[in-house]
Amino acid sequence: MAEKFSIMYTPQGRRLHISGTLPANFIGEKTDDGTICALNEHNAAAIRRELPWCAPERVRLRKSIGCGDRLGIATAGHLRAVREGNMFPVLAQQSMREMQRARRSPKKVLDDATWGILEANYQMGFGCDADHLKTIEDIDACADAGFIGYTLDPGQYVDDAANTAGFDTLREKVNALNWATLRSNPQAHNDYFVAQHNFAEIDYLRSAAKYGAALAHVAVLNAHLAQKLGKNSYDLEVSVDETATVTTPAEHRFIALELKRLDINFIGLAPRFVGDFEKGVDYIGDLAAFEADYIQHVAIANEFDYKLSIHSGSDKFSIYPIIAKHSGSKVHVKTAGTSWVEALRVIAEKDGALFRQILVLACAGYDQNRASYHVSGNVDNIPHVADANLPSLLDHFDTREVLHVSFGQVLAQFYDAIYAVLNTHIESYHTVLHRHFKRHIQPFKA
Numbered sequence: 001m002a003e004k005f006s007i008m009y010t011p012q013g014r015r016l017h018i019s020g021t022l023p024a025n026f027i028g029e030k031t032d033d034g035t036i037c038a039l040n041e042h043n044a045a046a047i048r049r050e051l052p053w054c055a056p057e058r059v060r061l062r063k064s065i066g067c068g069d070r071l072g073i074a075t076a077g078h079l080r081a082v083r084e085g086n087m088f089p090v091l092a093q094q095s096m097r098e099m100q101r102a103r104r105s106p107k108k109v110l111d112d113a114t115w116g117i118l119e120a121n122y123q124m125g126f127g128c129d130a131d132h133l134k135t136i137e138d139i140d141a142c143a144d145a146g147f148i149g150y151t152l153d154p155g156q157y158v159d160d161a162a163n164t165a166g167f168d169t170l171r172e173k174v175n176a177l178n179w180a181t182l183r184s185n186p187q188a189h190n191d192y193f194v195a196q197h198n199f200a201e202i203d204y205l206r207s208a209a210k211y212g213a214a215l216a217h218v219a220v221l222n223a224h225l226a227q228k229l230g231k232n233s234y235d236l237e238v239s240v241d242e243t244a245t246v247t248t249p250a251e252h253r254f255i256a257l258e259l260k261r262l263d264i265n266f267i268g269l270a271p272r273f274v275g276d277f278e279k280g281v282d283y284i285g286d287l288a289a290f291e292a293d294y295i296q297h298v299a300i301a302n303e304f305d306y307k308l309s310i311h312s313g314s315d316k317f318s319i320y321p322i323i324a325k326h327s328g329s330k331v332h333v334k335t336a337g338t339s340w341v342e343a344l345r346v347i348a349e350k351d352g353a354l355f356r357q358i359l360v361l362a363c364a365g366y367d368q369n370r371a372s373y374h375v376s377g378n379v380d381n382i383p384h385v386a387d388a389n390l391p392s393l394l395d396h397f398d399t400r401e402v403l404h405v406s407f408g409q410v411l412a413q414f415y416d417a418i419y420a421v422l423n424t425h426i427e428s429y430h431t432v433l434h435r436h437f438k439r440h441i442q443p444f445k446a
């Protein structure tokens with residue numbers, strides 16, 4: 001290998017090999033032809049200084065794909081598919097929930113992406129996404145780690161009951177909003193939307209009752225971010241996708257107008273679209289209804305100049321052509337757990353006994369594991385298959401969902417065994433990811 005820096009895999013995990021003389025700032029052990037370095041924080045900081053393309057940059061309005069990587073070794077596989085398309089990759093992307101379940105810190109997520117970038121020698125830039133952050137503490141942890149891309153999730157403040165509430169109840173809910181944080185008052189706010197922006201009064205009231213408190217929370221979180229990192233020095237996305245009720249076009253327009261009015265600079269918004277976006281499986285719903293709805297959301301995003309962000313965006317093969325056709329370049333497709341499910345495909349191929357143990361555990365824990373995810377799979381539907389056909393289970397709806405939500409529980413029990421198989425068969429894992437992500441990226445290549 002002529003490369004000065006390269007990543008090597010051992011059964012114990014990845015290492016950095018540096019050939020020739022050791023540049024300043026790296027720490028490692030000398031060998032005959034160079035130095036072997038651990039992939040620790042110190043060496044990650046050193047490589048980002050030495051090779052600036054190993055550090056994340058802002059994504060801004062570029063067409064992009066989020067490649068969440070729960071295990072931290074998928075990046076080189078993702079990038080094979082990214083190279084064949086024209087989406088900007090967002091690689092260091094994980095929610096606080098998933099970081100805890102995978103026993104990773106924000107810094108580790110960033111560092112793993114850095115090593116993956118180096119491994120793939122991908123020098124065209126990548127983004128990061130501290131995903132689904134809900135609190136000031138989440139922000140502090142990710143800002144301290146060096147994240148410059150954030151997705152704020154005020155979902156717990158979205159009032160789904162407003163969806164069906166009557167006029168008087170809506171009025172009460174709106175009057176009770178935190179008007180100091182929203183920097184307005186009920187009358188002025190009403191006028192702003194109804195008189196200035198042509199909202200029907202009932203649409204305004206329902207939107208404000210449903211999303212007003214959520215937007216106040218976003219304002220608080222964003223003020224903290226701006227103070228910490230500097231105004232306009234980071235990418236911001238706002239997501240309300242993990243809510244029980246659909247975001248109507250009027251509500252979407254309300255959210256966009258409020259974010260502008262509150263001077264919150266954002267690049268992306270994730271509404272809750274019609275239909276079901278379950279984890280790791282295709283879209284469930286009527287495609288014509290989705291398209292009709294999606295067109296209205298695109299018009300709003302274009303009016304205010306930001307990207308629609310498609311959350312739970314993995315495996316939604318039937319709607320990618322619709323999204324690509326109407327969004328053009330103004331889109332972000334976010335995937336996360338699907339790379340974990342595809343890792344299990346490799347386990348099924350290479351170590352059937354381990355895969356069966358994982359599946360038994362995932363089935364036993366499914367009722368608990370599914371609580372914080374949108375899935376409908378049923379363990380009773382998982383077919384019995386011969387050893388030789390185990391990988392085919394990864395193409396099966398219920399099995400994918402059961403495995404998708406199991407990863408915290410499965411990693412807690414089989415952490416070392418899973419990494420041992422994947423580190424040994426890393427080329428298989430990256431080949432599987434290449435094939436899988438091609439199907440996510442090619443539809444957007446226009």
Ligand SMILES: [Zn+2]
Pocket residue numbers: 132239241242270311312
């Ligand atoms: Zn989401």
